[in-house]
Amino acid sequence: MTAPLGWLGIARLGLVQTAIGAIVVLTTSTLNRVMVVELALPATLPGLLIALHYAVQVLRPRWGHGSDVGGRLTPWIIGGMAVLALGGFGAAVATALMETLFWPGVALAALSFTLIGMGVGASGTCLLILLSRRVADARRPAAATVVWVMMIAGFIVTAGLAGQALDPFSTGRLVAVSGVVSAIALAVTVVAVRGVEGPPPAMRSLDMPAPVSFRIAIGEVWSEPQARLFAIFVFVSMIAYSAQDLILEPFAGTVFGYTPGESTKLAGIQNGGVLAGMVLVALVTTLAGPKAGSLRIWAVGGCLASALALACLSVGAFAGAGFPLKPIVFALGVSNGAYAVAAIGSMMRLVGQGRPDRQGVRMGLWGAAQGVAFGLGGLLGASATDLARQLWGSPAPAYATVFTLEALLFIVSAGLALAVARQATDSERKRPRNPDTLLVPNPG
Numbered sequence: 001m002t003a004p005l006g007w008l009g010i011a012r013l014g015l016v017q018t019a020i021g022a023i024v025v026l027t028t029s030t031l032n033r034v035m036v037v038e039l040a041l042p043a044t045l046p047g048l049l050i051a052l053h054y055a056v057q058v059l060r061p062r063w064g065h066g067s068d069v070g071g072r073l074t075p076w077i078i079g080g081m082a083v084l085a086l087g088g089f090g091a092a093v094a095t096a097l098m099e100t101l102f103w104p105g106v107a108l109a110a111l112s113f114t115l116i117g118m119g120v121g122a123s124g125t126c127l128l129i130l131l132s133r134r135v136a137d138a139r140r141p142a143a144a145t146v147v148w149v150m151m152i153a154g155f156i157v158t159a160g161l162a163g164q165a166l167d168p169f170s171t172g173r174l175v176a177v178s179g180v181v182s183a184i185a186l187a188v189t190v191v192a193v194r195g196v197e198g199p200p201p202a203m204r205s206l207d208m209p210a211p212v213s214f215r216i217a218i219g220e221v222w223s224e225p226q227a228r229l230f231a232i233f234v235f236v237s238m239i240a241y242s243a244q245d246l247i248l249e250p251f252a253g254t255v256f257g258y259t260p261g262e263s264t265k266l267a268g269i270q271n272g273g274v275l276a277g278m279v280l281v282a283l284v285t286t287l288a289g290p291k292a293g294s295l296r297i298w299a300v301g302g303c304l305a306s307a308l309a310l311a312c313l314s315v316g317a318f319a320g321a322g323f324p325l326k327p328i329v330f331a332l333g334v335s336n337g338a339y340a341v342a343a344i345g346s347m348m349r350l351v352g353q354g355r356p357d358r359q360g361v362r363m364g365l366w367g368a369a370q371g372v373a374f375g376l377g378g379l380l381g382a383s384a385t386d387l388a389r390q391l392w393g394s395p396a397p398a399y400a401t402v403f404t405l406e407a408l409l410f411i412v413s414a415g416l417a418l419a420v421a422r423q424a425t426d427s428e429r430k431r432p433r434n435p436d437t438l439l440v441p442n443p444g
Contacts, residue, residue, distance in 0.1 A: 004136040005196070010143045013134075014150035015192040016127050019081060019185035020120060021154025023088040026162060026178055027053075027116055031095050034174065039098055045106070049091075049113045051379070056117025057371025061218050063122040064364030067129065068357050069211040074197045076126040081189040084119025085182035087112045092178030096171035117371075123189070125367045129359050130197060132348035138286065141295060144344035145282035149275065214361075221361045224354050226423045233416035234343060235369040237303060240409035241336055242377030244310070247385050247402060248329070254395045255317055256325055269326055273333020277302070280334070281341040295342045295349070299417040302339025307410035309335055310403045317400040346420075381406070 005013070032046040067076045090112035098105030127147075135143045158181060165177045212220075221227050248270065249263040258266065281298050309332035316323040351363045381402060388398035 004139070005134045005143075007146075009196060010131070010135060010139070010146050011150070012192045013127060013131055013196060014147040016077060016081070016123065016189050017147045017151035018154035018157075019188045019192075020084065020123060021151040022158040022181055022185050023084055024116070024120065025155040025158050026181060027088055027091045027113070029159065030162065030166070030174075031091055034095055034169075034171075035098070038169065039095070041098070049109055051375055052110065053113045053117040053120070054371055054375025056114055057121050057375075058368050059118065060121040060125050060367040060371065061221075061361050061364035062214055063118075064125050064129070064360030064362070064367075065214045065217050066360070067126050068217070068360040072197065073126040073130045073133075074193050077123045077130065077193050078186075078190055080119045080122030080124070080126065081186050082119070083115050084123060085186045087115030087117075087119055088185075089175075089179050089182045090115065092175045096175050099171055121364075121367065121371065125360070125364050128344075128347060128367070129351060129363050130193075132351045132359075132363075134196065134198075135348070137349065140348045141285035141298075141341055141345040142282040144341050144348065145278045148278060148341070148344065152275070217358060217361045218365070220355070221358050221365055224362075226350065226353060226420065227362050227365065229416065229423055230346070230350055230420050231365050231369045233413060233420055234347075234366050235373045236409055236416060237339065237343065237413035238370050238373035239377040239380065240303075240306070240406050240413060241340070242374045243381030243384075243402070243406050243409075244332075246378045246382040247399065250385075251313075251317070251395075251399045252325065255399060256321065256323075266326065266329055270329045270333040270336075273330040273335075274337035274340070275333075276330075277334035277337025277339075278341045279337075281338050281345075285345075295345050296417065296421045298338050298342035299346060300414045300421075302335050302337075302342055303410045303414035303417060305335035306332060306339060307407040307414070310407035310410065314400040314403040314407070317396040317403070350420075 028050050032050070035041045035046045036043050063076065063080070067073050070076075091109055094105045094109035094112055096105075097108060131143055131147065132140070162177050162181060166173055249258075249267055252258040252263045252266050253260070285295070285298070309328055312328045313325075313332070316325060316328065347363065347366050351359050351366075354362065384402045384405065385398055388401045389395060392398050392401070
């Protein structure tokens, strides 16, 4: 039996997330700005392209099924990264092409962003499965924090270095920088995953059942009460998590009179809180006792604390200049970070429940719920704000309404997390204790 990964091995797999983040930040941030500012194109165009990359995430279960059938995760991680790298480079070429041949450039961009979504989905889904198999149960929350933070590090490092390399700007320089980033990301992934998965599985024996079609496999996973309920939890909670993304800075500017620079700093405060919440969960679950480290506690607590922070923002919409906006936003970030790590750690535990040859489909289902909800949440948050402003006629009650709805979604999510825990407990009672149980209270 292969020994669990140590911290160095976890960091190696985290480099894959760093590589994913490096390519994604160029396509969703840099190319977005170039299209809108340098090429003076409507902001709707990059918005639709980014939405397309999220929509493709619905295919994650299909790619997970491919890894189940093949029995290996490494080829899917490397192959997914290769597709992502090709899509990232193609998106830069498409942006440059729009300068002279607009519609061919748009067509190439649509294809490239589709490849980006496919690459992120295939590599990200199989990476989480590999982590769930190779990381000891006690280290899974910390491992989730490590890979998440390393993805954010990929955002930060790439944005800084690429920003310097892009000046003085030209579309040719943009293509060159994108090509270099994509090539480095693919090389890092190949080196990072080499040998981590272990030896290939034994050849399939004649008495083993033949692989089933994807349609049958996804139907079997959806019929599992625990897997289905967890997918609903992920979908609802991620809508609540992401719905604030596009409205928090406009809220600060409209209601509190923040300048663009001040509202950007406020977003930084929130992201700092998210990282603090993730690190807090990692430390407590690793160092503290079983009860304090229970992922059930952090999942439910993170959702309820997020709901409370959003309720405070709803009150703050009417409170005026004396309202402590920055501390509340930081608290919201901490709560979001705690919930996010607990949810990812729970994915890594629950994926082993049920039939072992359905792990890819199971993780793909949850990844699809997460990706689609994340893309949908931002759109719903912004649209709901516009609708509420039409109904109320002023911004303060409009933002208060939307924050209240988000808080309610987080409360519903907390209830769903408890239901998942009960379902997992019932399943646990029906079979011998399995160390890979998720969201079940740790023994003791």
